[in-house]
Amino acid sequence: MTKMDVTKLAAIPFLNHAELPGRFLCSSLFYDGEWHAWIEAGDQMIKVQMWPAETLYFGTRAERKTDLCLRFLNLIAQRLSCYPIGKKLSALQVDVCNLAA
Numbered sequence: 001m002t003k004m005d006v007t008k009l010a011a012i013p014f015l016n017h018a019e020l021p022g023r024f025l026c027s028s029l030f031y032d033g034e035w036h037a038w039i040e041a042g043d044q045m046i047k048v049q050m051w052p053a054e055t056l057y058f059g060t061r062a063e064r065k066t067d068l069c070l071r072f073l074n075l076i077a078q079r080l081s082c083y084p085i086g087k088k089l090s091a092l093q094v095d096v097c098n099l100a101a
Contacts, residue, residue: 026077031059
């Protein structure tokens with residue numbers, strides 16, 4: 001998990017920037033009918049065009065009917081994403097994805 005200055009995330013309009021200090025971002029992919037993605041490039045976050053084949057993302061709705069939405073992971077990612085549990089959450093997400101496969 002890479003730490004960065006939260007001011008770098010200012011380019012991402014889908015985030016509540018007031019809540020970012022001391023937290024981690026589970027995904028930099030967002031779906032609202034179109035894909036929006038940001039990647040770290042040097043000392044900044046840049047928006048890129050991409051269409052993921054398999055990933056975790058935030059969205060206003062699922063891209064496909066078969067996309068899995070687990071409310072407990074959503075709760076953790078949006079409300080409980082503080083650094084002390086970051087690695088544990090990441091491991092849990094990987095386990096859930098493996099079970100779903």
